[in-house]
Amino acid sequence: MKPSLRAALPWAVIVIAAAAAALLRYGLIEPQEMQHACEGNALWWCGARDLVVQGFLSYGYGYAAIVVALLALVWRSVGIATLAACIGVLALQLYCYEGGALALLVGMLRLVRVQTDRQPGLASA
Template structure:
């Protein structure tokens, strides 16, 4: 049970980040009413954070952050950096930085799978993974 939780938790974090990023995009950024409310001077309190988020994707900041995290995950091989890269990739994908987000999600996911496969017990190794299992 503990082993399966250890494997599933990083993927659950990535899915949760994707859900939050989707809610942020479709509930806070895209509705035209939200944008029009911020057009007037002295708009609601949330116009400042919304403007910062919008400027982040207009300047491709989320894509750059995701690619940087993916590079860190390639060279610093652990679960945290893999989850960070995949999560930032999902955020970048949701917030209009498709290329960098897709690359970071791919690299982060592959790094996470690799880390989890390397941490698997020897008894769970796939057939043919051990050189002694190869017929001669």
């Protein structure tokens, strides 16, 4: 894999996670039609929708984002940094603003740092 593609891949994953989180929020959670469809005759996807709603009502996404952000600070890994940013974006979209913002910031800063350290010539400049 080309070095430029390898460097861009985590950022593309973060953008895809942001788009998926926005689709989840604006396509499944917020529309009144979805809420009304799950009130009476429960459809097959209503259980998953209820789990997503319970996740942000209990601030579960925010707590998960903070935990992964702390892991990203401890481990210097592209994967953990990308995961922290992705969960941060998910938490931001699903109403857990504080934890999501912290995880997104920590994940992106850690990702930049790890990628910079891995490129010869840039780390010493």
